[in-house]
Amino acid sequence: xxxxxxxxxxxxxxxxxxxxxxxxxxxxxxxxxxxxxxxxxxxxxxxxxxxxxxxxxxxxxxxxxxxxxxxxxxxxxxxxxxxxxxxxxxxxxxxxxxxxxxxxxxxxxxxxxxxxxxxxxxxxxxxxxxxxxxxxxxxxxxxx
Numbered sequence: 001x002x003x004x005x006x007x008x009x010x011x012x013x014x015x016x017x018x019x020x021x022x023x024x025x026x027x028x029x030x031x032x033x034x035x036x037x038x039x040x041x042x043x044x045x046x047x048x049x050x051x052x053x054x055x056x057x058x059x060x061x062x063x064x065x066x067x068x069x070x071x072x073x074x075x076x077x078x079x080x081x082x083x084x085x086x087x088x089x090x091x092x093x094x095x096x097x098x099x100x101x102x103x104x105x106x107x108x109x110x111x112x113x114x115x116x117x118x119x120x121x122x123x124x125x126x127x128x129x130x131x132x133x134x135x136x137x138x139x140x141x142x143x144x
Contacts, residue, residue, distance in 0.1 A: 001041045001105075002081045004030040005140045007054055011074045011132035013122040020128075021120030026071030028132050032081030033097035033105050041144045042105050046112040049073075054138050062138070066117055073113055076122040076130060077106050099125055 011028040013021045027049070055064040055071065066073070079102065083091035097105070103124050113119045122128045 001034060001037045001045050002032045002141070002143045003045060003049065004078070004081065005049060005052065005054070005142060006030075006132060007135045007138035008074075009133040009135045011130070013074060013076060013120070014129040014131075015123050015126045020123050020126075021074050023072035023074045023118070023120050025069070025135075026073055026117070027066055028074045028076070028130070030076050030078040030081060031106060031109060032078045033102040034082055034095055035097050037097060037105060037144075039105065039108060042109045043112055045142065045144050046109055048142060048144075050113065050116055052140065052142075054140060070117070072118045072120065074120045074122075074132075075106075075110050075113065076128060077102070077124045 006028045008026065008028045010024050012019055050067055051065050053065050054062045055066060055069045057063040079093060079096040082096035083093060084095055085091050106124055110119050110121060
């Protein structure tokens, strides 16, 4: 499982011109699954993200979690995180989990996060248009 975490001032997702998810201060996540990922990976990743200390404290030091600041999350499914470009110029996605399996893990991931913070989503498998204002910029890549 791979997640790109971006600390944002705001973020939104549109599908067919309609907003499907929108947040203010918090994290915008790009979420991808590998063919070997399990529910255990998902639960561990959710815990890591919730406790990741990349939010500023009162001294402008990245010392607080999203839980501490009562932030929000916009979660976007992103199978292209597992693009393999070692051979040629056209990416291969053989390492990305198939959609019918990935959607189950994606839903579990969002449900686990939602137990602790508000979570908005894109639409799994849709052509999404993502807008965000990265704060910092702070971008962290996590992989389990």
